[in-house]
Amino acid sequence: MLIKTAEFVISNSDVDKCPKDMLPEYAFIGRSNVGKSSLINMLTNHKNLAKTSGRPGKTQLINHFLINKNWFLVDLPGYGYAKVSKTAKRKFQKFITNYFEKRKQLVSAFVLVDIRHEPQKIDLEFMEYLGISEIPFSIIFTKADKLKPKAIERNVEYYCQELLKTWEELPPHFVSSSSKAIGRDEVLQFIGNTNLQINTMR
Ligand SMILES: Nc1nc2c(ncn2[C@@H]2O[C@H](COP(=O)(O)OP(=O)(O)OP(=O)(O)O)[C@@H](O)[C@H]2O)c(=O)[nH]1
Numbered sequence: 673m674l675i676k677t678a679e680f681v682i683s684n685s686d687v688d689k690c691p692k693d694m695l696p697e698y699a700f701i702g703r704s705n706v707g708k709s710s711l712i713n714m715l716t717n718h719k720n721l722a723k724t725s726g727r728p729g730k731t732q733l734i735n736h737f738l739i740n741k742n743w744f745l746v747d748l749p750g751y752g753y754a755k756v757s758k759t760a761k762r763k764f765q766k767f768i769t770n771y772f773e774k775r776k777q778l779v780s781a782f783v784l785v786d787i788r789h790e791p792q793k794i795d796l797e798f799m800e801y802l803g804i805s806e807i808p809f810s811i812i813f814t815k816a817d818k819l820k821p822k823a824i825e826r827n828v829e830y831y832c833q834e835l836l837k838t839w840e841e842l843p844p845h846f847v848s849s850s851s852k853a854i855g856r857d858e859v860l861q862f863i864g865n866t867n868l869q870i871n872t873m874r
């Protein structure tokens with residue numbers, strides 16, 4: 673999958689206001705600061721297409737980026753950001769779950785987890801939610817540049833073993849680094865292999 677063009681289209685908190693085109697889309701979700709927006713920039717080879725920050729809570733809305741004029745990458749806000757009020761958290765959760773439940777154009781989600789961390793309850797619960805909702809997803813282990821190859825292998829293996837305690841099958845998974853462009857070809861190839869098919873049964 674070659675990315676020739678990538679352009680920002682719209683940001684909003686209302687799934688009903690997302691682009692109406694029936695174009696396939698892929699959404700990036702995970703804890704605040706895990707590297708969702710950076711990964712979108714790395715995949716599209718754009719420095720500042722999606723806004724990133726060293727501080728968690730940068731992305732606050734659903735952001736649609738049109739790729740090659742015929743499919744979307746979607747940057748979502750992160751979950752698990754402690755400094756947000758309970759009311760803000762509830763409001764946020766609602767528009768994210770609305771997005772996942774209503775968005776027919778969503779082909780697959782990518783759940784990002786920091787490769788340095790042990791499996792976190794909030795991520796495992798989110799994956800369970802996707803499973804129950806029958807939304808296909810893959811895992812992307814981010815910030816691989818922070819670890820040596822041996823540690824990468826060990827952490828991925830450990831994560832997979834933990835997943836197999838509750839999942840019958842492992843979801844597709846990738847290792848990435850946005851600063852070193854690791855995982856770019858694999859993720860883009862995976863997207864290409866899904867044939868950009870919208871599941872009209874959802
Ligand atoms: N070393 C390293 N740092 C990264 C990588 N990806 C992201 N970062 C850094 O992690 C921080 C957060 O990155 P973002 O892409 O803004 O994270 P996000 O998941 O979009 O965060 P929210 O929008 O707040 O949910 C920034 O300081 C990035 O530079 C990576 O692959 N390697």
Ligand SMILES: [Mg+2]
Nearest residue numbers: 708709730731
């Ligand atoms: Mg972000």
